[in-house]
Amino acid sequence: MSTQPDLPDSIALFPLPGALLLPRARLPLHIFEPRYLAMLEDCMKTRERLIGLIQPRAVPGGEAARLHAIGCAGRLTAFSETEDGRYMITLTGMSRFRLLSEVEGFAPYRRGQISWDGFERDRGPAERDPGLDRPAFLDLLSRYFTAVDLSTDWSSLKEAEDELLINALSMLCPFPPEERQALLEAPSLQTRRETLVTLMEFALRGRSSATPGERMQ
Template identity: 75%
Template sequence: MFPAADLPDTIAVFPLPGALLLPRARLPLHIFEPRYLAMLDDTLKTSHRLIGMVQPMETPGRTEKRLHRIGCAGRVTGFSETEDGRYMITLAGISRFRIENEVAGFSPYIRADVSWAGFERDTGAAEKDSGFDRSALMALLKRYFTAQDLRTDWEALREAEDELLINSLSMLCPFENEDKQALLEAPSLRTRRETLVTLIEFALRSGGHEEEVMQ
């Protein structure tokens, strides 16, 4: 468990569309762009080893990149270097944050002053969802995975703890970037699960599978 008192005021920010990280979850990443290789090198020199994952905002007609204000910081817990100088790393989700402002300077990557206020639950114990109907979710998932031509380890899903299951599905399902952001910003595990179910049902309906939702 990462002590909340050790959360820094400024972190490196990695804007990666579709890459969702949640507290107490793990996200593998392939780092190869020079600016993000520099970001990783600098991060590994810090005591906290935190990188903030953030979704870029969809702004049609605008050339400048805007970021969502809420992201999730992950601690580099493992990395390996390839022969050509790239890195495979794993981030362990620590806490969500809110970007206060981007730090001006000559860094090739984005650094931001952040606030951790309002996300104190993220650094605590795993959340519970008292209203979770696992059998109903599993039935819905089977229809969704069939429609999307996805494969998974169903036994592992059935045995996973509530938070691990809901967060893993939120991170791995092929939702739109704004949908991923909605899952990130869900205030509780229950609201994240409700959002997840809504997104799956919408995907089935929009894909012409209305009858599969109703079954």
């Protein structure tokens, strides 16, 4: 049960492989499947306008995908409709949640009974990372971006607040789904930054040990 009266105990679930939403960050999404169009229409009728972004676990045989235990609820903060009935939306991360069980019902999309307990920090002020060595972090980031052929506005990164910097990069970097889940589940901003550093260093070591032909693939 929710410990705060303004947080619902059940929300719509949007299983999206590889997607990552973090508290106070924004994620643009393109909605076009009929079941998720219905989810969006139902979401807009509620006071909270929350959608639970959660990653599915890979399962064989085409059965309904099991879901990870932890996701992040995003508040619908922007949307526009295309001429053919699709939506471009923005979710703003509100808080992580723990999935307790799925709710049976007649909706074409999945819903979950959830708990917000343990994620009170998500609903407070922006976090700081006192252990962040920004020059060393940006140097590693530069080498990683070069290796994976990404570009960015470096002047903006140098001036960004700790949380915006770390969370935006966690969402941007092209890590596999399980590694993105580890970034989501990091208990603090400092832990998330440490996880991010480890993932970038691991990726760089992997690329440096690959043969020239493997790196070109």
